[in-house]
Amino acid sequence: MSRPIADRAGPTDPATAWRLPPRWVLLVAVLLIACAEVGGASMARFKVELTRWARSVALDRPAVHGLVGVRDVDERILDEMLVKFDAGLRLFHMHAEGMGLVILATTTVAATLVRAAGARRALILLLTAGGAGYPLGYLVWSWLIPYHGIERGKAIAEWLVWIPFGGAAIAALWGLAIVVAARVAGR
Amino acid sequence: MIGVLLALAVAPVVTVPAAAHHVGTYTPKDNAVTTNFKQVKFSVQAKKFDVALRLFETGALRATMRAQAATLPPGLEDGTRAALSAGAGAEVERLLMLFFVALARDLALEAERQLAASTASVEARTAMGQKFLEAIWRYYNLVDFAVSMRDSKTSAAVRLAFDEAEGYIRGTAAPAALNPCAGAKPAVGRAAPDPAKLCEPLRRIAQVLSTLIEAASTPARRNS
Numbered sequence: 001m002s003r004p005i006a007d008r009a010g011p012t013d014p015a016t017a018w019r020l021p022p023r024w025v026l027l028v029a030v031l032l033i034a035c036a037e038v039g040g041a042s043m044a045r046f047k048v049e050l051t052r053w054a055r056s057v058a059l060d061r062p063a064v065h066g067l068v069g070v071r072d073v074d075e076r077i078l079d080e081m082l083v084k085f086d087a088g089l090r091l092f093h094m095h096a097e098g099m100g101l102v103i104l105a106t107t108t109v110a111a112t113l114v115r116a117a118g119a120r121r122a123l124i125l126l127l128t129a130g131g132a133g134y135p136l137g138y139l140v141w142s143w144l145i146p147y148h149g150i151e152r153g154k155a156i157a158e159w160l161v162w163i164p165f166g167g168a169a170i171a172a173l174w175g176l177a178i179v180v181a182a183r184v185a186g187r
Numbered sequence: 188m189i190g191v192l193l194a195l196a197v198a199p200v201v202t203v204p205a206a207a208h209h210v211g212t213y214t215p216k217d218n219a220v221t222t223n224f225k226q227v228k229f230s231v232q233a234k235k236f237d238v239a240l241r242l243f244e245t246g247a248l249r250a251t252m253r254a255q256a257a258t259l260p261p262g263l264e265d266g267t268r269a270a271l272s273a274g275a276g277a278e279v280e281r282l283l284m285l286f287f288v289a290l291a292r293d294l295a296l297e298a299e300r301q302l303a304a305s306t307a308s309v310e311a312r313t314a315m316g317q318k319f320l321e322a323i324w325r326y327y328n329l330v331d332f333a334v335s336m337r338d339s340k341t342s343a344a345v346r347l348a349f350d351e352a353e354g355y356i357r358g359t360a361a362p363a364a365l366n367p368c369a370g371a372k373p374a375v376g377r378a379a380p381d382p383a384k385l386c387e388p389l390r391r392i393a394q395v396l397s398t399l400i401e402a403a404s405t406p407a408r409r410n411s
Contacts, residue, residue, distance in 0.1 A: 063311075066314045066318060068297075068315055068318065072322045072326070073321075073322045076215060076218070076321065076322065077318060079215070080213045080215070083213050084211070084213065087210060087211045091210065091211075138210075
């Protein structure tokens with residue numbers, strides 16, 4: 001499954017060559033970075049439209065957001081809601097960019113240093129799924145805020161996305177760290 | 188290896204996720220009225236009355252005075268413009284104090300009305316009361332110094348009532364203002380929030396501010 005990176009560059013020592021992760025992993029990582037860039041561009045291009053949409057959805061649900069019908073009170077509630085909505089989109093943009101690179105780096109390490117095929121496949125799968133799924137939680141949170149409020153939306157995003165995918169990525173990273181430490185100790 | 192991975196996967200789940208997951212903080216911003224007030228106030232303090240007049244004529248203060256003229260003391264807009272034109276800083280301060288005190292009083296009355304009529308859950312009424320208190324304080328805090336210079340008893344009464352209201356929202360047994368040296372109360376000893384009791388301090392805030400508006404509607408009276 002994994003191939004030495006230096007294959008096409010010429011003869012190299014298989015024991016020290018870096019190995020590429022499977023191509024589908026590379027595709028997921030590149031797609032994630034592409035989504036991050038599209039998200040960032042869309043935030044800037046459609047800022048007004050997104051704000052209007054979030055505001056109108058929230059105004060249709062006054063009980064969810066605790067709106068009381070008094071401008072001096074409601075404007076601050078809506079302002080906080082819109083700030084968090086925007087923060088969720090920004091955090092998606094940044095995390096998706098970063099996690100794309102994290103997937104590329106960590107799965108390359110796993111493909112190179114993990115000898116047992118089953119463990120290598122499990123680690124690459126967890127790193128890829130966790131790394132790609134986690135940033136989507138911010139997008140989900142942003143989308144949920146106008147409908148369910150800041151805290152309720154956050155709780156839903158946490159249990160649906162951040163905990164399972166973030167947990168998978170963290171577990172895989174610790175597993176990878178253990179493998180690397182074992183290789184360092186046993187060389 | 189699999190056991191270790193499972194243990195590591197479970198670890199984040201058993202921790203408290205909401206507290207651990209940081210998604211940024213919200214810092215409340217000034218609204219158009221408070222921003223315009225600060226612009227006018229600083230211009231007056233710098234004796235730039237022409238600048239202050241221009242900021243007042245084009246800003247949210249004047250627009251709000253017009254929009255809420257029915258519930259505000261009469262003559263606020265004309266009086267403020269005249270005082271700015273005449274370069275009368277103390278009179279501008281008095282009229283703007285009246286304006287914000289009237290806004291805070293109206294918010295206190297509306298909060299009391301909505302809380303008394305609400306059949307929502309304790310949590311929802313607590314959140315509603317908290318939002319109203321924040322809005323009242325945002326306006327009153329701008330002119331508290333001017334109020335205390337004019338009528339220190341009123342300033343103290345508003346602060347006490349406000350602290351009592353916050354105590355009912357936060358679930359503290361006694362208002363902080365009664366014992367300012369006590370520090371934060373431990374969570375174990377806290378009572379549950381009681382929004383039903385909020386109406387009383389809100390009513391007191393409205394009464395005290397109404398009395399102040401009547402007393403301060405004629406220029407130049409200071410008791411301290």
